[in-house]
Amino acid sequence: MARHIGIVAASPEGAALFYRQISRQASRLLPPHEHPAISIHNEPLALYIDAIRGDDWHTVGRLLRKSAEFLSRCGAAFAISPDNAVQHGIHLAEVGSPIPWLAMPDLVGTRIQADKRTKVGLIGTRMVTTGSTYQTLLGIRGIHVTAPDSREADLLDEIIFGELIYGTIRPESQRAVLGVIQNLARRGCEGVILGCSEAPLLVTPENAGLPIYDAADILAEEAVRHAMKPG
Numbered sequence: 001m002a003r004h005i006g007i008v009a010a011s012p013e014g015a016a017l018f019y020r021q022i023s024r025q026a027s028r029l030l031p032p033h034e035h036p037a038i039s040i041h042n043e044p045l046a047l048y049i050d051a052i053r054g055d056d057w058h059t060v061g062r063l064l065r066k067s068a069e070f071l072s073r074c075g076a077a078f079a080i081s082p083d084n085a086v087q088h089g090i091h092l093a094e095v096g097s098p099i100p101w102l103a104m105p106d107l108v109g110t111r112i113q114a115d116k117r118t119k120v121g122l123i124g125t126r127m128v129t130t131g132s133t134y135q136t137l138l139g140i141r142g143i144h145v146t147a148p149d150s151r152e153a154d155l156l157d158e159i160i161f162g163e164l165i166y167g168t169i170r171p172e173s174q175r176a177v178l179g180v181i182q183n184l185a186r187r188g189c190e191g192v193i194l195g196c197s198e199a200p201l202l203v204t205p206e207n208a209g210l211p212i213y214d215a216a217d218i219l220a221e222e223a224v225r226h227a228m229k230p231g
Contacts, residue, residue: 002026002036002227006076006099008067009042010083013167014197014216018082021220024189029224036227041067045165051126052085061092072098076196077078080104080135080223082197084128084217102226104219109138110191111218119144120213121184124195125160126153134193152180156196164198173201178209185210209216 005022009015019040022087026035043063051059064086068079080102081090090103112120120138122129129147138145150155159173180205181192191211194203205212 002030002034002224003077003229004039005074005075005227006068006071006079007038007040008064008071008079008081009040010048010081011045011165012200013080013165013174015040015042018199018216021082022223025217025221027225028227029221035213037075039071039130041070041074041078043067044136046088048083056203057089057092058068060086060089061095064089064093064164065095065097066120067122068093068099068101070096078102078220078223078226082219084124084133084195084197086213087133088131093171093175097098101205102219104215105134105137107218107222108134108213109141112138112143112191112193112213113141115191115211117144117211119146119189121146121148121187121189121192121210122195123148123156123184123192123199124179126157129156129194132197134222145193146184146187148180150186152183156180156228160198164196164201167198167201169201177202178207181208200214 047063071079076099078100082127086107090101094101118140122134135145153178165175183194191213194212194214197216
């Protein structure tokens, strides 16, 4: 029997999409009667946004750890979060956490490295694309991460915080995001990381124009595989 998976949610919309991704990966990898139990816990998204904008990563870590404590009491064997913006806080959440964590950036780096790609684009909020969530870990692996320019970063923030976290999908916003990816391709990127858990609402393998690395879906697959291992 697969072990219980605990999802630490930040963005409700992203967590809902991620739940579906885990279920689909479980259906692909496991017989129906062996699917893992899945529990989700969240603290209010606004608390995360305030802490991140204030560069208060200790508060982010405490929020994550609080959810891990709830999930542990539900029986979860390990914790994961599909939210890219909180990944910096996971190493802080691990201190005193009752259950271990799987972090997303390293899993994404492993997948890109396996495909022998050395330059990839990154879309997400400005705090993700201009931070070191992916840049440091992938750089150590010899993978150059290219961020959108400043104007594009502002546009992505507007779309993500104004629409996607509420599940809103506007055709003009989809065209704008795909345009950002096209510009990354023109700058020599061989693929693009979807560093936003809601990005699949707009970007798919069929319309991206570049190979995509959906960070949340990669995490979903690895979470199911991890759940299949003996405890």
